Amino acid sequence: MSDIRQLYQRIIVDHANHPHHYGELQSANFTKTYRNPDCGDTITVFATIVDDEIVDISFTGNGCIISQASASMLTDLLIGQTIDVADDTIRNFQYLIMGQPVNDSELGDSVAFSTLSEFPTRVRCGALAWHTMAAILNDWRAGNG
Amino acid sequence: MTKYDQLAYLDNAATTPMPDSVLQVIDNYYQTQKVNVHRGMYRLANEVTQQYEHVRQQVAQFINAPNASDIVFTSGATDALNLVAFGYGTTHLHADDEIIISVMEHHANLVPWQQVAAMTGSKLRVVDITPDGQIDMVALQKLLNKHTKIVSLTLVSNVLGTYTDMKPIAEAAHKVGAVLMVDAAQAVAQMAIDVQAMGTDFLAFSGHKMFGPTGIGVLYGRTDLLADMTPTRFGGEMIDQVTQQTATFQPAPLKFEAGTPNIAGVLGLGAAIDYILQIGYPKISQIDHELVDYLMKGLSQITAVTIYGSPLATAHRAVVSFNVGKVHAHDVATILDAAGVAVRAGHHCAEPLMTFLGTESVVRVSVSFENKLSEIDQLLTGIQQVKELLHE
DSSP states (O other): OOOHHHHTOHHHHHHHHSOTTBSOOTTOSEEEEEEOTTTOOEEEEEEEEETTEEEEEEEEEEOOHHHHHHHHHHHHHHTTOBHHHHHHHHHHHHHHHTTOOOOGGGOGGGGGGGGGGGSGGGHHHHHHHHHHHHHHHHHHHHHHO | OOOOTTOEEOBTTTOOOOOHHHHHHHHHHHHHOOOOSSOOOSHHHHHHHHHHHHHHHHHHHHTTOSOGGGEEEESSHHHHHHHHIIIIIHHHOOTTOEEEEETTOOGGGTHHHHHHHHHHTOEEEEEOBOTTSOBOHHHHHHHOOTTEEEEEEESBOTTTOOBOOOHHHHHHHHHTTOEEEEEOTTTTTTSOOOHHHHTOSEEEEESTTTTSOTTOEEEEEOHHHHHHOOOSSOSSSSEEEEOSSOEEEOOTTGGGOOSSOOHHHHHHHHHHHHHHHHHOHHHHHHHHHHHHHHHHHHHHTSTTEEEOSOSSGGGOSSEEEEEETTOOHHHHHHHHHHTTEEOEEEOTTOHHHHHHHTOSOEEEEEOOTTOOHHHHHHHHHHHHHHHHHHTO
16 A cells, blocks of 8 residues: 555645635526445536636535535536547546556646555545536536537 | 454444354254244154244243233334334224324334324324433323324333333233333343233334344234234235135234245244243443443543433443534444444434434444453543544
8 A cells, every 4th residue: 555645745735625616606507416326525616618618617526525626626627628638637637546647747736646546445535526517518518418 | 153253343223243053953943954834744844833833832921921822023123113003093093093102113114104194084193302311201191092092112222222111011001901012132142031020011022132033023912902903914824714805814923924934033032041041131231331441431432422312321221322523423334334333323313303313313322241342442532533633
């Protein structure tokens, strides 16, 4: 197992303690809540999507450092992206936390989760916000298919 | 004895390790005796049936049940609670009847009652606990009334470690014509149980929380109540006579044991009872108490640690739950795991209790007399590391 300090490195703890884009988004036209039944961690993602651009994202929720930090990083990465780029980033992040080789140049702060796969009981925490966002993109596709 | 490789195992409330004597009995059954019970004409089948039924007598003695036939083998405490909910509750509860449980029940003693209440139109009443984690007896007295038909409570909380004296509750329940069901899953490894002294009508526990194997548990039921209960599972072994269209059933307990039972589990449970009795509850509770006392002293010296339930070590039967500042319990458990300490973190199948305590999750340490003080030290060091890493 990797050193525990790799999992709880400063940047992850900082994101969890001071999350970016936390709160409800008034302009949101997409909202989704996911809950991890194992631990009760809950994330609600709000997104404003205009044409195929994600204009704004915010989140609310509570849970562990991993789930909250990961949600905060997601908002930083995906605001202002097109749906296609967001799809790609989400896929890359999922590869990253499963320990698979990945082009991490587009993953920003979230590369800090590169050792998460070595803590298998926590991978779901890291993935929660990203699954929620992926579901929002599916909803968008369903409405624009 | 089960050996946890390089791990201070402090999750005994989830399941306990198994001693060699239990492992040997199970191994011996599968290696040399694997025959079915209650049906073979050959001697070995008869021998194993006698061993199986001997454990039923052993269990009856262990909890001071009047008769061996008051003991039903189930797959665990959850199964036993479900059997009472669906075998007794569905036929004895009517619209406007009431079931009382407490806010600190495990989901196994909550969700079956929710289902039965919905099926029968009866109401589920939930009694609160006091700030130190005891059943609020005044509130319970107020809830009891002529509509109350079932009171179902935990003997020891799996989160707070609180022990509840059931005798006065049994008396109060009987006074209004209700029956008492006791969930002893968490209690059975800590204290001697006497169903007659307690005055309970039903009692459930699991083998795997008392140094036995998983997949085996016990329902004790008062003779007349078991006779009055409907089986919830049907099939071989539980029948008396079967025609194409009809069937009559065996008397209790066999009418509740459809199909081939968990024979190795029953034999293992018997060996686990022998193991506990050989060590003796006085010694077990003395060691448990020393460990809890040491743990609580250590925890109370760490600023930022909040202990749930009573501040007194004597009020915690082998179980202590806490949080470290605002750190999520899962983060604490992951860091402790890296420090070689296994604890449980989460809602502990007791979400209403978490809500009552004003949190989403807690870290739970649960000891057994097999633990050492050095393992508690390892835990306390791990908690210091949580504080350092997460700046709490």
